[in-house]
Amino acid sequence: MTTDQEISMSVTETGATVWLTGLPSAGKTTIAYELAGRLRGDGHRVEVLDGDEIREFLSAGLGFSREDRHTNVQRIGFVAELLAANGVKALVPVIAPYADSRDAVRKRHRAEDTAYLEVHVATPVEVCSVRDVKGLYAKQAAGEISGLTGVDDPYEAPVSPDLRIESHRQTVQESAAALHALLTERGLA
Numbered sequence: 001m002t003t004d005q006e007i008s009m010s011v012t013e014t015g016a017t018v019w020l021t022g023l024p025s026a027g028k029t030t031i032a033y034e035l036a037g038r039l040r041g042d043g044h045r046v047e048v049l050d051g052d053e054i055r056e057f058l059s060a061g062l063g064f065s066r067e068d069r070h071t072n073v074q075r076i077g078f079v080a081e082l083l084a085a086n087g088v089k090a091l092v093p094v095i096a097p098y099a100d101s102r103d104a105v106r107k108r109h110r111a112e113d114t115a116y117l118e119v120h121v122a123t124p125v126e127v128c129s130v131r132d133v134k135g136l137y138a139k140q141a142a143g144e145i146s147g148l149t150g151v152d153d154p155y156e157a158p159v160s161p162d163l164r165i166e167s168h169r170q171t172v173q174e175s176a177a178a179l180h181a182l183l184t185e186r187g188l189a
Contacts, residue, residue, distance in 0.1 A: 077105030
């Protein structure tokens, strides 16, 4: 005789990668963690692949050249696809400034038949520089750092993301709810 617990464990959950791209201090990570809490509350398996943590542990030694940024994005994309292919909702709040890098990750997911959603957290640089969560905009303005995405290094905004969130016009909860609604609409939540 099979128990309810055994039945629920045998059901395969559909995983997905949700890539939140945008400028530094746009709200990507905050939205990802809000969504993660909601998804976990609904019983989903979720991992947040925070860009700063990945840089420290998986991509240590990489700089911020275009080539190194591409390598970083591909590494994260590989891990996200692996998680998603195994039934995990992989939330990826990572700048990923170049369209070709994001496209390569999308193609990898498509080749593996793994769900992938691109979300543009479209917060203007003026708002991001006021938020300045990590002090990067202040350091760039003081000449302490260069190569800040969206200021003195390019950011190629997605042309047609699956969802565009204007985090400066809505609360974190509203942003996460919009993303949850998209996941539900696509049969992923």
